Amino acid sequence: MDDEPLAEWAKRRDERIGRLRAVPLVSGDGPKASRLNPDCPRAIQRWNGYTWEPHGTAASLAEAQRLLHPRDERPSAAPEPQPLRAGRGRHRKSRPRE
Structure with missing residues (x-):
């Protein structure tokens, strides 16, 4: 059995605190x-x-989920449009003609 070093185990344990x-x-x-x-x-x-x-404590599952996974209260900025890059793209490859 391969034993991991104690320092690595302690680091993994401390990450979950x-x-x-x-x-x-x-x-x-x-x-x-x-x-x-x-x-x-x-x-x-x-x-x-x-x-x-x-x-x-939480009164229900919904309240518990809100406590465990809080949402970011700041409004999110609109995503920037990503223009199409030059090129044909992999999904547009033409098949070789026979």
Whole structure:
């Protein structure tokens, strides 16, 4: 088995610190997939490098998604038009005539 150096492993672990996840708060051994219970509350957990710790709560899957993946609130600028470059392009190649 190839062992990676401890420094590389620690670097990978530290990159994930602060990552959030949402866990459905359902009782029993029922299914815990988020798509099955979109209206049940969620516990928001944060990775501290060693374990997942409580970070907050969300009332539903939609609210949890907004917390986990916030959108950029700044309005985006209109994309610049890209003029066609000279040339025929690969999709316009003519086939050799026989």
